[in-house]
Amino acid sequence: MTIDTFKGTAASLSLDKLRRSCGYCAMHDVCLPAGLDGGDLERLDSTVRERRPLDRGSALFHQGDSFTALYVVRSGSLKSYVEGSDGDMQILGFHLPGEIMGVGGLTNDHYPSSVEALERSSICELPYPQLQAVSASMPALHHQLIRVISHEIVSEQAHMVMMGKQQAQRRVAIFLRSLADRYGRLSRDPTALTLPMSRGDIANYLGLVIETVSRLFSRMEADGILAVNRKSVRILRRDLLDALCGGETES
Amino acid sequence: MTIDTFKGTAASLSLDKLRRSCGYCAMHDVCLPAGLDGGDLERLDSTVRERRPLDRGSALFHQGDSFTALYVVRSGSLKSYVEGSDGDMQILGFHLPGEIMGVGGLTNDHYPSSVEALERSSICELPYPQLQAVSASMPALHHQLIRVISHEIVSEQAHMVMMGKQQAQRRVAIFLRSLADRYGRLSRDPTALTLPMSRGDIANYLGLVIETVSRLFSRMEADGILAVNRKSVRILRRDLLDALCGGETES
DNA sequence: CGCATCATTGATTTGGCTCAAATACCGTGG
DNA sequence: CCACGGTATTTGAGCCAAATCAATGATGCG
Numbered sequence: 001m002t003i004d005t006f007k008g009t010a011a012s013l014s015l016d017k018l019r020r021s022c023g024y025c026a027m028h029d030v031c032l033p034a035g036l037d038g039g040d041l042e043r044l045d046s047t048v049r050e051r052r053p054l055d056r057g058s059a060l061f062h063q064g065d066s067f068t069a070l071y072v073v074r075s076g077s078l079k080s081y082v083e084g085s086d087g088d089m090q091i092l093g094f095h096l097p098g099e100i101m102g103v104g105g106l107t108n109d110h111y112p113s114s115v116e117a118l119e120r121s122s123i124c125e126l127p128y129p130q131l132q133a134v135s136a137s138m139p140a141l142h143h144q145l146i147r148v149i150s151h152e153i154v155s156e157q158a159h160m161v162m163m164g165k166q167q168a169q170r171r172v173a174i175f176l177r178s179l180a181d182r183y184g185r186l187s188r189d190p191t192a193l194t195l196p197m198s199r200g201d202i203a204n205y206l207g208l209v210i211e212t213v214s215r216l217f218s219r220m221e222a223d224g225i226l227a228v229n230r231k232s233v234r235i236l237r238r239d240l241l242d243a244l245c246g247g248e249t250e251s
Numbered sequence: 252m253t254i255d256t257f258k259g260t261a262a263s264l265s266l267d268k269l270r271r272s273c274g275y276c277a278m279h280d281v282c283l284p285a286g287l288d289g290g291d292l293e294r295l296d297s298t299v300r301e302r303r304p305l306d307r308g309s310a311l312f313h314q315g316d317s318f319t320a321l322y323v324v325r326s327g328s329l330k331s332y333v334e335g336s337d338g339d340m341q342i343l344g345f346h347l348p349g350e351i352m353g354v355g356g357l358t359n360d361h362y363p364s365s366v367e368a369l370e371r372s373s374i375c376e377l378p379y380p381q382l383q384a385v386s387a388s389m390p391a392l393h394h395q396l397i398r399v400i401s402h403e404i405v406s407e408q409a410h411m412v413m414m415g416k417q418q419a420q421r422r423v424a425i426f427l428r429s430l431a432d433r434y435g436r437l438s439r440d441p442t443a444l445t446l447p448m449s450r451g452d453i454a455n456y457l458g459l460v461i462e463t464v465s466r467l468f469s470r471m472e473a474d475g476i477l478a479v480n481r482k483s484v485r486i487l488r489r490d491l492l493d494a495l496c497g498g499e500t501e502s
Numbered sequence: 503c504g505c506a507t508c509a510t511t512g513a514t515t516t517g518g519c520t521c522a523a524a525t526a527c528c529g530t531g532g
Numbered sequence: 533c534c535a536c537g538g539t540a541t542t543t544g545a546g547c548c549a550a551a552t553c554a555a556t557g558a559t560g561c562g
Contacts, residue, residue: 019480082412085498090415091410104408106401112408128416132521136390141382149400150357154409157343157363161333163414164458165340199541207415209519214542230527230541419550450509460551465510481559483507 076121104214173244318356327372424495
């Protein structure tokens with residue numbers, strides 16, 4: 001392997017570590033380290049731990065667990081949600097590679113929501129004490145952390161706009177567009193979506209019922225906007241999709 | 252004045268300044284400086300500027316303005332909202348004394364929402380470059396800032412739960428309870444609310460129409476839960492109000 | 503005092519929910 | 533490989549909570 005030529009010794013372990021490092025991660029520039037340079041990147045790397053992959057349906061943490069770390073999706077996808085005492089749940093968001101999870105826990109000592117894998121997913125763990133220690137002497141990381149947290153706020157606000165008064169079809173359209181754009185940023189084909197979440201999850205997230213989502217998928221397919229097949233959705237007419245989204249700005 | 256005994260000279264200016272300082276501010280322990288000790292507090296103070304009061308209806312900043320500062324309500328109240336290109340607006344939140352505004356701007360260089368005074372209000376301005384400089388050498392402030400931003404996320408999530416699938420009456424009940432609790436934290440009477448915002452603002456914020464809010468106020472009055480008179484709302488039966496809110500946790 | 507805005511109340515409509523059923527899909531075990 | 537049971541999804545019919553439409557009443561301001 002060519003990598004060995006400049007990082008010669010102690011083969012498998014260090015190679016493995018390198019492969020897992022932020023600098024070589026495919027998410028590099030859409031993730032927390034975006035904008036950090038070499039030295040800083042290494043110091044951040046030293047605080048990142050990789051957890052063993054989560055299987056579909058298993059939890060990264062639960063609402064009420066004590067806050068210990070922030071997490072970033074490395075691969076796969078997850079959902080975060082809160083559960084009321086009466087057992088109803090509300091999905092707050094879906095997390096794709098490069099996206100951060102657990103920021104709600106920073107303000108208390110407990111996570112205010114749960115996060116669960118939608119498919120087998122790998123996760124980078126950033127134990128908060130270490131992250132704090134490192135960022136104390138690294139203004140760029142510190143600022144980047146604040147930016148990432150603030151970005152969460154803006155995304156949530158976009159979601160609130162959608163939940164506020166938009167029609168069901170527009171909600172679905174905005175959801176698909178947002179997903180397509182996030183796929184695009186990950187250099188995946190933004191017209192060929194593979195929805196990792198169930199119809200029920202989508203409906204819950206959008207404040208609709210499952211039947212409505214299903215009907216709207218069918219309708220948009222009949223209108224030639226989508227080709228829907230189970231979990232795979234192909235966007236045939238992005239222009240029409242955008243039209244359905246109306247004048248709203250997207251996340 | 253007793254204050255002069257330990258901060259003797261240069262009468263009016265420094266007294267004025269003192270009166271405006273975080274240490275003497277009534278919001279002290281519900282605001283950004285909560286938990287900071289003497290020395291740190293003074294250094295924070297040096298970055299705080301007080302803007303001249305905003306009149307009802309005037310804007311603190313507009314969506315799209317370039318980001319320069321965070322703001323904290325000192326007195327009065329404000330609303331933040333976004334406007335779609337088609338002119339529709341969605342209110343994202345109301346801001347009472349001690350609460351922070353503008354955090355959405357941290358992730359971009361522009362504020363993603365507008366903020367407007369609901370009544371004559373005074374505001375503390377925290378120019379971000381200075382705040383950044385000061386917090387770089389003050390881990391406690393830095394952490395506090397992150398906590399405050401994270402708190403915004405959690406509040407928004409609570410709002411999303413409400414917007415998700417709650418009945419209209421529950422939304423109104425949760426809104427009133429949240430306001431009452433925030434009044435309480437400000438040591439105001441949490442049973443005697445003075446709503447600084449219009450019915451239209453409330454309706455918009457809750458994802459309802461104005462008529463529905465009006466009807467529900469009337470209904471809750473008929474049920475003996477509230478006494479409503481224009482902008483003043485007295486909570487007569489907090490227990491019944493809580494019951495309407497259901498098993499949901501509040502912000 | 504008169505105008506303009508805000509709020510309340512009533513009548514009617516409707517988008518999305520609920521209830522109900524059929525269909526497709528998936529993993530499992532024979 | 534195929535049959536089977538369970539789950540997820542789609543589709544249909546009717547209903548309901550809240551929206552819309554329409555006045556009327558109250559408040560505050562110039």
